[in-house]
Amino acid sequence: QSALTQPRSVSGSPGQSVTISCTGTSSDVGGYNYVSWYQQHPGKAPKLMIYDVSKRPSGVPDRFSGSKSGNTASLTISGLQAEDEADYYCCSYAGSYTFVFGGGTKLTVL
Amino acid sequence: EVQLVESGGGLVQPGRSLRLSCAASGFTFDDYAMHWVRQAPGKGLEWVSGISWNSGSIGYADSVKGRFTISRDNAKNSLYLQMNSLRAEDTALYYCAKEGTDSGYEGWGQGTLVTVSS
Numbered sequence: 001q002s003a004l005t006q007p008r009s010v011s012g013s014p015g016q017s018v019t020i021s022c023t024g025t026s027s028d029v030g031g032y033n034y035v036s037w038y039q040q041h042p043g044k045a046p047k048l049m050i051y052d053v054s055k056r057p058s059g060v061p062d063r064f065s066g067s068k069s070g071n072t073a074s075l076t077i078s079g080l081q082a083e084d085e086a087d088y089y090c091c092s093y094a095g096s097y098t099f100v101f102g103g104g105t106k107l108t109v110l
Numbered sequence: 111e112v113q114l115v116e117s118g119g120g121l122v123q124p125g126r127s128l129r130l131s132c133a134a135s136g137f138t139f140d141d142y143a144m145h146w147v148r149q150a151p152g153k154g155l156e157w158v159s160g161i162s163w164n165s166g167s168i169g170y171a172d173s174v175k176g177r178f179t180i181s182r183d184n185a186k187n188s189l190y191l192q193m194n195s196l197r198a199e200d201t202a203l204y205y206c207a208k209e210g211t212d213s214g215y216e217g218w219g220q221g222t223l224v225t226v227s228s
Binding site: 001034038040046047048050051052055089096097098099101102104 | 157169215218220221
């Protein structure tokens with residue numbers, strides 16, 4: 001159960017697009033289509049942004065999208081807005097009813 | 111509206127035990143899997159344990175296996191985490207999370223803080 005690998009930080013200007021990667025192994029990200037993404041603002045509980053690799057819960061803007069290729073999942077945020085500045089975490093099912101999170105990525109909107 | 115309220119956190123000495131509770135409302139509790147996720151101060155999220163709707167499937171992170179026990183009481187709409195042999199590295203904010211119909215944690219509580227220190 002090693003943590004999934006995410007970049008520690010990414011940044012972009014308002015209106016631009018950014019992509020956050022999440023790299024695991026064939027035992028987690030690559031083995032299942034159960035990758036989810038969470039947004040966390042300081043002092044707040046996480047919020048589900050993407051589930052099942054690319055599905056958006058109701059209420060999440062379509063500026064947020066997810067994808068997966070092999071052992072790497074990605075979250076893309078297009079049309080960056082100031083309120084998107086937050087920490088983002090990926091999470092994957094890892095078999096035998098276990099799950100694993102990524103280390104988290106701090107998104108800065110310049 | 112999904113509401114999850116954790117309780118039971120506090121300051122505890124290394125080696126001692128603590129039991130966390132999560133009271134759920136706003137949804138049909140026994141239809142959903144539930145999980146505990148923790149976050150050490152200034153650190154990232156760590157999945158701790160999960161339990162299926164009927165307690166038929168249970169999983170633990172390697173870091174807590176053998177020390178923590180997850181359970182649920184569907185009649186009381188409650189989730190529990192029994193934590194034994196606590197260590198300093200268990201210090202964290204512990205969140206209760208509701209798994210969605212598909213995957214992903216679609217509901218979160220505000221967390222209960224556990225501090226393990228002598």
